[in-house]
Amino acid sequence: MSVTAAQGFTAAGVAAGIKDSGGPDLALVVNQGPRSAAAGVFTSNRVKAAPVQWSEQVLKGGSVTAVVLNSGGANACTGPLGFQDTHATAERAADVLGLGAAEVAVASTGLIGTRLPMDQLLAGVGTAAKELSAHGGEQAALAIMTTDTVHKTAVVDGDGWRVGGMAKGAGMLAPGLATMLVVLTTDADLEAPALDRALRAATRTTFDRIDSDGCMSTNDMVLLLASGASGVTPEAAVFAEAVRAVCDDLALQLIKDAEGASKDIRIEVVGAASEADALEVGRSIARNNLLKCAIHGEDPNWGRVLSAIGTTSAAFESDQLNVAINGVWVCKKGALGEDRALVDMRFREVTITADLAAGAESAVIWTNDLTADYVHENSAYSS
Amino acid sequence: MSVTAAQGFTAAGVAAGIKDSGGPDLALVVNQGPRSAAAGVFTSNRVKAAPVQWSEQVLKGGSVTAVVLNSGGANACTGPLGFQDTHATAERAADVLGLGAAEVAVASTGLIGTRLPMDQLLAGVGTAAKELSAHGGEQAALAIMTTDTVHKTAVVDGDGWRVGGMAKGAGMLAPGLATMLVVLTTDADLEAPALDRALRAATRTTFDRIDSDGCMSTNDMVLLLASGASGVTPEAAVFAEAVRAVCDDLALQLIKDAEGASKDIRIEVVGAASEADALEVGRSIARNNLLKCAIHGEDPNWGRVLSAIGTTSAAFESDQLNVAINGVWVCKKGALGEDRALVDMRFREVTITADLAAGAESAVIWTNDLTADYVHENSAYSS
Known part of the structure; x- marks a missing residue:
């Protein structure tokens, strides 16, 4: 179900060759509209990975049409060249999807301090774009896993609309946010400010309150994309509760899969x-x-x-x-x-x-x- | 050498039966004068063990003649009865040494939340008083060990005077202070305010800067007792440096013996x-x-x-x-x-x-x- 549970979204997850293991490592989530409103919450770590710096800028416009996520490398502490890598990733996704780069958010997770293998990553974006489907949510959730032992998804139904999402995270789990990548999608017909209010309220009492190992990541990101495809505009409180419930569900899945934990x-x-x-x-x-x-x-x-x-x-x-x-x-x-x-x-x-x-x-x-x-x-x- | 390295001090360490192991668990340090000036620094944890509460009061007068220290139980979170136990310990030491209870500091270390076996402890105070000797510093240092694998002592010589000390601590090692009991002694002829200045300056850059496991104790205590037996009053800066050097030496001994550490x-x-x-x-x-x-x-x-x-x-x-x-x-x-x-x-x-x-x-x-x-x-x- 994942990010394609709500109407108006396609997704894919592919093995681009970023991970040495050869496992799935690149996910693409696309909002097919009619609306492309978005909100985001980012790590409060002052050492921010390149994709966090990029996506924070993209989100300022309140609109995101596509998200490229990779595991196998955090692209953090990689200097100006690392930022160029993120930019190139957004450019490639924009090219293959017929968008502008400023409509593409990027998220990365993995080891800090090493450059990403850009040939593989950029080719992977092309492959993922060809595999986009309204049933691709599970594959996308699988492709963002690092030390996670299970992929994490959740869905809550409203009256004629839905909120769904995927998350990854198992270590560096601490507030500000917990360490993870999360993409939430909804077909509710809402504008960016409404999404932002609901998302901030939800993360404050969910992801911000899991603290597995006290270590704050450089790459945390929670995105909420709205397609408006249901044509339904829920009441603010009802929508906020649905977003909170999905976040709470995913947050507990993170805790239950924390590295090495037995309790x-x-x-x-x-x-x-x-x-x-x-x-x-x-x-x-x-x-x-x-x-x-x-x-x-x-x-x-x-x-x-x-x-x-x-x-x-x-x-x-x-x-x-x-x-x-x-x-x-x-x-x-x-x-x-x-x-x-x-x-x-x-x-x-x-x-x-x-x-x-x-x-x-x-x-x-x-x-x-x-x-x-x-x-x-x-x-x-x-x- | 430990706490009896400086002139004017006697000490003893005995097995009072507080520890189930039957090992040494009670130490007594006595300042034989002519002076009995003292300074102390205590944990900044707001949950303070009974001996910390007691000894903070005793130290306010700037004079301490004897210190009773026990391992095998922290006497922390033991309520009013635990405080009575500490008071009774000071009273017993005062009785056998011919002092007032307000001249006796008490320090405890071990498990939080259990009462001390007072029959054994009070009898142990009597035994220790009989064994007091100017060569008892090592025995005292052995008796305050908990999970320590070695006892910790240090001495620095001044020009005609000395600063010596003993420490215990291996876990709950974090600032405010680190988790430990430390008794320092000197035969320098100094009054309490001078001791206090030197001790605070020393702990700020030594014990306060070791942080083995981030956990702050309820029982930390560093005491500095001066007998004046050398008749020498060192310059403030020279004395402060000697106290700092002893503290630094002991602090590094704590880090090197931290529980389970390999680095x-x-x-x-x-x-x-x-x-x-x-x-x-x-x-x-x-x-x-x-x-x-x-x-x-x-x-x-x-x-x-x-x-x-x-x-x-x-x-x-x-x-x-x-x-x-x-x-x-x-x-x-x-x-x-x-x-x-x-x-x-x-x-x-x-x-x-x-x-x-x-x-x-x-x-x-x-x-x-x-x-x-x-x-x-x-x-x-x-x-």
Whole structure:
């Protein structure tokens, strides 16, 4: 289903020879109209890959007709020549599709600091253009995978319209955004500002709240393209909820496929004086390596939760903090609570609830455990 | 030599039965005078262990005559009863030494969230008091070890005076301070304000700049006690340098013994617009799990250095950044530099130089690689 679930979109995924493995590595998504409105959200890393710099410019016009995505190389930290490579990619797609380059967004993922094999990539754009189809969404989703073990797609139906999407991401998963490429499509009949509002609201509470390994990418990009092909203009709130639901679905798929992880950890911060406090505490817990190791060992080590909370500037009194792990309040009022032997941690999903006892605000952050497999996957080869 | 290297100090280390292993777990350090001036620096974690709360109060008077330290339990997140335990420990030491409890600092290290076995601990204080000796420094240093594989001591000689010390720490090593207990002693004849100035200046550029695993402890404490027994009052700058040198020596011993580490990584940030910028960048690099895995794999993955720099607010232009690994400038002006094959990473020490090309300030942060052994050590049991 993926990016071709909504009417008015074609897509393709091909093996262009960018990856040494010979696997699919180039995707093309084309908005066939009648409308070509678009919105985008990009990494907040100040070291931005060439395709991020390019696509940010393209999106300023609020219109995108095609997106070229490649795996097998991030085209980040590649200097002016790397930017020329991205430009040439957009030019080639524009040529074969009869567009202007300014209508083509580009996204890349893979190793930082190496140039892309442009002969293969440009030839691949031509091949992909010939294979474009209204059933090509799955192939496109497969072609953007890097260390992902499964391809990731999601669809939500509205009343006569749809939002669909694809995502890739398994490492460098942290806010601002998480590390990933995401393309969402809809046949709802909406203009760019409406898309932008819905997309920013959605990413703020979904992709921005998964924090697998604390590392922020240079290449993150979430695009939302609208074809208007359904002829239906949904209410803003209804559309926003559909976009949020697709983003939430994809975000959890990213967490569940995080490199080397054996646990998905849902961190609920409640009783916060502000949402910002809840987020700061949630992220601090999510990034505590010692806690992540403990969860891997199925050890309900709440002391490491408290030590993580204590590094934040959130409003709380340390003798009022409560912590539950999988529903057992192992820490009450900053000290020993219920028996930790009651905590059942056999399953993949683990919920840590941190009650700051300082207000009524809350937030949820997702992370993963820290495992020897994560170390192995990220030390055994460059990625 | 340790805490008894300087004149006027006695110490002891005993096995009180706090640790299940039966190993040494209680240390006592006593200042025999004639002076009993002292200064202390404590964790900035807002969740503070009972001994930190107690000792911060004691230090406000600028005088400490004895320090009781235990391994085998952190006495953190133990509520009002835990604080009573610390108070009782100080009272017992005061009783057996003929002091007031307000002259006794207490430090603890071990698992957060469990009460200490007070019968054993209080009896141990009595035993230790009987074993106090001017040669007890090594025994004291052995008794404060937790996951440390070696005990850590250092001494620097002045002109007629000395600064010596002991430290423990192997995990939860991050600023504010690093996670450790440190006791420094000197026979220099100085008052508390002079000790405080020297100690704060020293910890700011030593213990505060080791960041093994990004996790900040609830129990950190660095104490500096002065006996005045040498009768010599050194110049402030000379004394400060001696204290800094001892702290630097101990800090590097902590990094070299960090849990599961196979590499010690010296991160030099140069060309920064301010020291604060250099520190922010250094810490961001030190906490990047993906980079730490790459260094473990002896992979000079400079892209991960750039992506870590990019998350900071430091002054820099991404196309002006330069990165060297073990002296090879693998990244120049934000893009590919010298051949990464030239980088020799076989040895335990690895130097990463990040040049922000934005000014003349610099800072050094030490960290370690991230290894499967670290995961194992911190997931296989509660600590």
